[in-house]
Amino acid sequence: MNFKKYKMPDSLGHFGQYGGMFVPETLIPALKELDKVYEESRQDPKFIRTFNGLMKDYVGRPTPLYFAERLTRYFGGAKVYLKREDLCHTGAHKINNSLGQALLAVRMGKKRVIAETGAGQHGVATATAAARFGLECVVYMGEVDMKRQALNVIRMQLLGTEVRPVYAGQKTLKEAVSAAIRDWVSSSRDSHYILGSALGPHPFPKIVRDFQSCIGREAREQILKKEKRLPDLLIACVGGGSNSIGLFHPFLADKRVKMLGVEAGGRGSRIGEHAARFAGGRLGILQGTRSYVLQDKNGQIALTHSVSAGLDYAAVGPEHSYLKDSGRVQYTKVSDKEALAAFKLLSEQEGIIPALESAHAVAGALKIVPKMRKNQLVVINISGRGDKDVEQAAKYLL
Numbered sequence: 001m002n003f004k005k006y007k008m009p010d011s012l013g014h015f016g017q018y019g020g021m022f023v024p025e026t027l028i029p030a031l032k033e034l035d036k037v038y039e040e041s042r043q044d045p046k047f048i049r050t051f052n053g054l055m056k057d058y059v060g061r062p063t064p065l066y067f068a069e070r071l072t073r074y075f076g077g078a079k080v081y082l083k084r085e086d087l088c089h090t091g092a093h094k095i096n097n098s099l100g101q102a103l104l105a106v107r108m109g110k111k112r113v114i115a116e117t118g119a120g121q122h123g124v125a126t127a128t129a130a131a132r133f134g135l136e137c138v139v140y141m142g143e144v145d146m147k148r149q150a151l152n153v154i155r156m157q158l159l160g161t162e163v164r165p166v167y168a169g170q171k172t173l174k175e176a177v178s179a180a181i182r183d184w185v186s187s188s189r190d191s192h193y194i195l196g197s198a199l200g201p202h203p204f205p206k207i208v209r210d211f212q213s214c215i216g217r218e219a220r221e222q223i224l225k226k227e228k229r230l231p232d233l234l235i236a237c238v239g240g241g242s243n244s245i246g247l248f249h250p251f252l253a254d255k256r257v258k259m260l261g262v263e264a265g266g267r268g269s270r271i272g273e274h275a276a277r278f279a280g281g282r283l284g285i286l287q288g289t290r291s292y293v294l295q296d297k298n299g300q301i302a303l304t305h306s307v308s309a310g311l312d313y314a315a316v317g318p319e320h321s322y323l324k325d326s327g328r329v330q331y332t333k334v335s336d337k338e339a340l341a342a343f344k345l346l347s348e349q350e351g352i353i354p355a356l357e358s359a360h361a362v363a364g365a366l367k368i369v370p371k372m373r374k375n376q377l378v379v380i381n382i383s384g385r386g387d388k389d390v391e392q393a394a395k396y397l398l
């Protein structure tokens, strides 16, 4: 596969056999409108200027590429840089996508946005973007998650968003996505659905990837400036896959840059104990897209588990499935325990408390960076800060 000519997805949203638009007929016009408006916007210098201006003055971009001196010494292998998405406004990379999509909503003349949220990070980012643009905002959240992430519920409410509890099924992210899609089926004329990861029906995986690609473009420029060469390895955690694809995508054509995506290995390798789609999932369709999906013998969507809510989802973004099959990106998993140890490690070694999601990337690094040569370079994406996770981590660590 020649990644110099990589141009995915095709016009129908396929990444090879993955992706597509598996939605009720009534949503097709809204998805087509979104794709059309997005394709116009990405070529419109004014739109690009507005987006870049918001990234700079509102989000705080470019985020630093920080040389982690003590972590490097601790690993004893390659030189480690951290891409500091934890320093973005609202504390994670999600704001890049929420603001980009809010701009698209405004351009389409839509006055209302809806979103799903699990841990609440995407909900908070979307509530923030909605406040910034004066859009009405409704966020669907499983009742269980609302209890677990009470602080984020309050943040969204303070931002003027209505948080609607979802009582179906496991009462977590998957059910929240279904509720948001159901709302959109009846409201797409005046509402835009701001989907939170590189998932769902076309054109969402493409749009989310493109808005998140500022991560990789900046990292590329920053490492070239600091080291005069490209990194040997990129590492990021993979939930739906947006922070990782945002880092990886601008490097896909650089053959010598290796990439590692880290999934949630949870508490065991049996179905239901983890969220590692590439270690136990198979081809399936979930919530609008075809990808690797965790499912039981009968094709029922499996229950999942991770200590980190942001990685706890049964499907992975379709582009990752394509990149896995092509061999361009390697994927691994780390357990809850390993992630918690890495959470503590980064806090103590660098004074940076990462999100539990990002701690998975650090744990993935711990398995491979010590074996690398000292003259090699690694970039780890710190997708978010750990404030939301301190209570959870304290239960295990203190």
Ligand SMILES: *Cc1c(COP(=O)(O)O)cnc(C)c1O
Pocket: 092, 093, 094, 121, 122, 196, 197, 198, 237, 238, 239, 240, 241, 242, 243, 244, 310, 311, 355, 357, 358, 383, 384, 385
């Ligand atoms: C939501 C979230 C993730 C996982 O989502 P991706 O789309 O895979 O990036 C990772 N890190 C943080 C901090 C998050 O909030």
